[in-house]
Amino acid sequence: MVMEGYSVVSEAVVQRVFWVDWFHHTPHINLTLHPVNDTFSPLSPIYQESLGIIGSVPAGVLILTLLVLLLYLLTRCCDNKPRKPGSITCLKVMLVLFAVFTLGALGVSVWGNEEVHEGVTRSVLSLNNINSMVHSLSNQTKLFDETIRRNLQPQLNLFKETIQRESIKNATVEMFIIESLHYMQGNISEVLLINVEDINAMMSGAEMGGMVRLLGVGELARWVATLGITGILMMIVLVVMIGVARHSRCTLITFSVLGLLAMILCWGLTSVYLVASVALSDWCMDPNPFLEDQLSKLVSRDVAAYYLRCDPTRPSPFTRYLTHAQQAANLVLASLNKVTRIADIYYERKEVSNDTIHPRLDHLGAFVNQSQRSLGGVAALLECQSLHHHYRTALTATCQQAMSGVVYLLLSAAGSGLLFTILVWITSHTWIYLNHKAEPGTSEERDPFLPGRGSRGGTLTSLGAPGYSRPRHSHTPPQTPPFPGTLNGRVYHSDGMGSMGGGSGSAPTTVSTMGRGDNHHNHHHHTHSHSHSLGPNHGQYATLSKQCKTLESSDFY
Numbered sequence: 233m234v235m236e237g238y239s240v241v242s243e244a245v246v247q248r249v250f251w252v253d254w255f256h257h258t259p260h261i262n263l264t265l266h267p268v269n270d271t272f273s274p275l276s277p278i279y280q281e282s283l284g285i286i287g288s289v290p291a292g293v294l295i296l297t298l299l300v301l302l303l304y305l306l307t308r309c310c311d312n313k314p315r316k317p318g319s320i321t322c323l324k325v326m327l328v329l330f331a332v333f334t335l336g337a338l339g340v341s342v343w344g345n346e347e348v349h350e351g352v353t354r355s356v357l358s359l360n361n362i363n364s365m366v367h368s369l370s371n372q373t374k375l376f377d378e379t380i381r382r383n384l385q386p387q388l389n390l391f392k393e394t395i396q397r398e399s400i401k402n403a404t405v406e407m408f409i410i411e412s413l414h415y416m417q418g419n420i421s422e423v424l425l426i427n428v429e430d431i432n433a434m435m436s437g438a439e440m441g442g443m444v445r446l447l448g449v450g451e452l453a454r455w456v457a458t459l460g461i462t463g464i465l466m467m468i469v470l471v472v473m474i475g476v477a478r479h480s481r482c483t484l485i486t487f488s489v490l491g492l493l494a495m496i497l498c499w500g501l502t503s504v505y506l507v508a509s510v511a512l513s514d515w516c517m518d519p520n521p522f523l524e525d526q527l528s529k530l531v532s533r534d535v536a537a538y539y540l541r542c543d544p545t546r547p548s549p550f551t552r553y554l555t556h557a558q559q560a561a562n563l564v565l566a567s568l569n570k571v572t573r574i575a576d577i578y579y580e581r582k583e584v585s586n587d588t589i590h591p592r593l594d595h596l597g598a599f600v601n602q603s604q605r606s607l608g609g610v611a612a613l614l615e616c617q618s619l620h621h622h623y624r625t626a627l628t629a630t631c632q633q634a635m636s637g638v639v640y641l642l643l644s645a646a647g648s649g650l651l652f653t654i655l656v657w658i659t660s661h662t663w664i665y666l667n668h669k670a671e672p673g674t675s676e677e678r679d680p681f682l683p684g685r686g687s688r689g690g691t692l693t694s695l696g697a698p699g700y701s702r703p704r705h706s707h708t709p710p711q712t713p714p715f716p717g718t719l720n721g722r723v724y725h726s727d728g729m730g731s732m733g734g735g736s737g738s739a740p741t742t743v744s745t746m747g748r749g750d751n752h753h754n755h756h757h758h759t760h761s762h763s764h765s766l767g768p769n770h771g772q773y774a775t776l777s778k779q780c781k782t783l784e785s786s787d788f789y
Contacts, residue, residue, distance in 0.1 A: 248516055248631040251639045255513035261285060272514040272522050287507040290646070294499035297653050301492075305660055323662045324476045330654050334469050337647035338462050344640025345458045351634030352451045358626035359444045362619055366438045369613040373432040376606035380425055384599040388417055391592040398579065398589060405578050412567045419567075423560035424603070427553040431610065434550070437530035458641070461497070465648065468494050472659060484663035491656040498649030505642035512638060516631035542620035550614045558611075561604050568593070568600055 260270045260282040273279045392413050400406055468490045475483030515522060520540050527536035534549040548554075572593050579589040 248628075249636050251509070251635055252513040252516045252631055255509045255639075256517050258286060258510050258513075270514055271518070272511065274511065274522075283507050283511060286510055287503040290499050290502040290506060290649075294496060294649070297495070297499075301653070301657060301660075304657065320662065323658060327472055327476050327655065327658050327662065330651055330658065331469050331473050334648060334651040334655060335466060337644050337651055338466050338469070340647070341458065341462050341641055341644035344637045344644060345455060345462070347637025347640060348634050349451065349455045349637070351629045351632070351637060352447075354629035355626040355634070356444060356448045356451065358622040358629070359440065359447070361622045362626075363439060363441050363444055365613060365619050365622075366435060367441070369435055369610065370432065370439070372606060372609045372613055373428055376428055376603065376610060377425065377432075379599065379603050379606055380420055384420060384596070384603060385417070387592065387596050387599055388413055388420075391589075391596060394589055394592050400578055402578060405574055409571050409574060412571050416564045416567050419560040419563050424557050424564070424607075427557040427560070428607070428610065431550055431553050431557075431614070434531060434535060434553075435614075438527075438535075440530075461501075465494050465498070469655075472655060475659075475663075481663050484659050488656055488659050488663070491652050491659065495649055495652040495656060498645050498652055501645040502642065502649055505638060505645055509635075509638050509642055512630070512635055516627075516635065519627060539616050539619050540623065542616040548614065548616070550611075554607075554611050554614065557607055561600070561607055565600050565604065568596055572597065 256270065260268050260279075262268050262278060262281050263285070268278050268282050270282075271279075392410065395406065395409055395413070468487065471483060471490060472487040474480070475487055520537075523540055524533060524536045527533075527540075532549065538546065538549055575589050575593055581588075581590045
């Protein structure tokens, strides 16, 4: 990966990925399409408006895609024209191929998620180190204050009482020692403590432990959520592969719905990652102004600029306080040394008791030396080099590794959104041409000899009706044509006018069963009547007979 360096401060060079420059040159415009300032300023309404316009580009692509897909479905939903088996096979192959591509695009998001997580984790670690240094400074100033108030000042009071109790003949020496004690107390209370307390007050608002912990928890939640969303999207892709393998119309329809939701989610994530990439690149170009504005709410602007820039040409904002405190400590130590030399000359050293002049002086000397060491520790912690080193580390991790990860997430989301769009389109084109499975319990399964759905006839009278068409491969046998003297299997008497039942409004009468003795007479009468009734309808009967013979000779039997 190509890296570029740029100077954040006069003596620090921070590595940044080339994506920073690339996304920073994204046009920043307002609603009137006029260019605006691209300096990172998330609290500015104008800058927010420009980012919103940039993020609306993927949203516009999503809306256009949904409209095109809707028009396509409207044109294809009513198209049930059968397709060749080869065309559907080609669609299945395309579905599997694009499903594999989609899984690959989603895999890129896993890589980008890890990059972002590692970069932010390094930044959080550096911020924790900075916070630890600020906390150590606070502890050091408190230790210095306790050393002065609890040890040095009480020892000065005890030494004064000892001098007054063990008076000597030389009043001038005694008066000099007492004045030196007052001078030391004044330097300690009015100069040394006040300056150190001022330093502590200047840095008291710089502790960011809560914010750093919140950032770490938020990053962990983001990392887990991204992995979960990626896993769900991969499972949706597996649905289409299962549908293709099983040739399942229902499964493909299910994927069409889930894939549509996944497409909306991917394009939404694309908008979020695009805005994050542009904003992060703007910040990485010059992070100091924004951080100075935010830190000035916690500490003074001079302190914020001192640690963020660490410019050796600029004086430290603590120089004046440290100088006064160190001068006061040196004056206290010098006065104590003078008192010690005078006491060695005019006061006898007694080793038996600690409540004498020389043991008191030894205790005072130890506490003064301890105070100077504590003050030296405070001065060392106030130096900008150590804290600024951790700041550069956090900046490099964010603008290099985390920025690369966000770009990978952006490319993955955009690619997945496009591939999901293609998958939904091909799936919608495929399941329309998949036939429904035969429902169990249909008439064909219950009785294959019943008339099919397409048969229009089924009665004898429809055999010769106009427009009658019999399915060629129907398994329904032909119905029995009427025989002489019958119509639809029933026997009718003729009315003597040459017409079969139904002529001249006469009601037909069905012949009932007679006794065995009347059978011959009845048969003779039936034959005679039938000979008269076939006169006008003989041509129709002949036609029906030919049709029956034709059906008997066909392939239905």
